[in-house]
Amino acid sequence: MSDTNLTAILHKKGDIRLEDCPIPEPGPGQVQLCMQHVGICGSDVHYWQHGYIGDFVVRAPMVLGHEASGIVSKLGEGVTNLNIGDRVAIEPGVPCRRCMDCKKGRYNLCADMKFCATPPYDGNLARYYVHDADFCYKLPDHVSTEEGALLEPLSVGVHACRRAGVTLGSKVLVCGAGPIGLVNLLVAKATGASQVCVTDIDEKRLVMAKEMGADCVVKVTSKDPKEVAAQVIEALGEKPDFTIECSGAPPSTRTAIFATKSGGCVVLVGMGPPSVELPIIDAAVREVDIRGVFRYVNCYPTALNMVASGAVNVKPLITHRFKLEDSIQAFETTLRGEGIKVMIECKK
Numbered sequence: 001m002s003d004t005n006l007t008a009i010l011h012k013k014g015d016i017r018l019e020d021c022p023i024p025e026p027g028p029g030q031v032q033l034c035m036q037h038v039g040i041c042g043s044d045v046h047y048w049q050h051g052y053i054g055d056f057v058v059r060a061p062m063v064l065g066h067e068a069s070g071i072v073s074k075l076g077e078g079v080t081n082l083n084i085g086d087r088v089a090i091e092p093g094v095p096c097r098r099c100m101d102c103k104k105g106r107y108n109l110c111a112d113m114k115f116c117a118t119p120p121y122d123g124n125l126a127r128y129y130v131h132d133a134d135f136c137y138k139l140p141d142h143v144s145t146e147e148g149a150l151l152e153p154l155s156v157g158v159h160a161c162r163r164a165g166v167t168l169g170s171k172v173l174v175c176g177a178g179p180i181g182l183v184n185l186l187v188a189k190a191t192g193a194s195q196v197c198v199t200d201i202d203e204k205r206l207v208m209a210k211e212m213g214a215d216c217v218v219k220v221t222s223k224d225p226k227e228v229a230a231q232v233i234e235a236l237g238e239k240p241d242f243t244i245e246c247s248g249a250p251p252s253t254r255t256a257i258f259a260t261k262s263g264g265c266v267v268l269v270g271m272g273p274p275s276v277e278l279p280i281i282d283a284a285v286r287e288v289d290i291r292g293v294f295r296y297v298n299c300y301p302t303a304l305n306m307v308a309s310g311a312v313n314v315k316p317l318i319t320h321r322f323k324l325e326d327s328i329q330a331f332e333t334t335l336r337g338e339g340i341k342v343m344i345e346c347k348k
């Protein structure tokens, strides 16, 4: 335990500083967490490099980090689901709970979502942080706090596979083998997909995909989406039922549509440019559904059970480890695109 609260703050584009901040006190329904592990996400790096993502602009200093786990160090008034000392995974987005989207159970679409490290809300790359207790999930003893932090990207995979409709025996194409493509691979396999093909332009990432269970991989060298689709179909022996696009690259999104079986579904996880030219008539006449994916909803419990049961092993995703004090080096490592997941240990 520490008596100071070292915190990684993005002051403005290109300017991360480690500063001592007051230790926050939990309000009603909240817990104070002694932070354990925080993974760095592409979005944290994007805010650091560019100062915005779409309409979300860093206008005031913001604490980074949202893939996180901690140990409950104080209970706010009325908290009954957790005890001091519980190790928890932190679901970083707390919705309003009152709007129609929340009431329909699609709280990821809530317009009043308070999501860690999405301006103007602070993240949790710090020694201490407070969060709503019902968005903290107690980890069983055999699940590490690193795995707890990885439930965040894993939940993106759970949601995307659910939105796509991946089921027993499915053939699945995952485009892009970054952390998000890889968690989708893991979830698709654990859901019973018979074959998963993964594409990327980077050989190293395809090697990782193979190691993590991809049945086949296609290295993308052509800008012609039909040509890449043909390579995927050849590798799988037929068209995939479902395609999970995790690169955001426009040519890859075109490939996703051409490759997918008639009557199948493409889910858009990757976020590239806001407007992209797509072979929309091919999708229309073959009834290939195109579905959006935004973060996750009601996925943390599933992601946790998958890890706890051994159905998925997320540990190999971690390729680099740093201490909170060395957060800037951790961000520089992520920016250089080395490895897959950079994990920061927050405890002193």
Ligand code: NAD
Pocket: 041, 042, 156, 175, 176, 177, 178, 179, 180, 181, 199, 200, 201, 202, 205, 220, 246, 247, 248, 249, 251, 252, 268, 269, 270, 271, 272, 293, 294, 295, 296
């Ligand atoms: P990443 O940049 O590490 O991975 C993207 C991968 O795509 C890289 O390995 C890259 O080499 C590969 N790629 C580039 N062009 C390609 C092409 N033409 N064909 C195939 N692969 C190609 O990023 P990540 O952290 O894995 O995230 C992936 C995407 O998912 C990002 O766009 C991110 O913004 C998005 N994302 C969306 C959600 C959501 O809620 N929808 C959540 C998290 C991340």
Ligand code: ZN
Pocket: 095, 096, 097, 098, 099, 100, 101, 102, 107, 110, 111, 112, 113
């Ligand atoms: Zn709401």
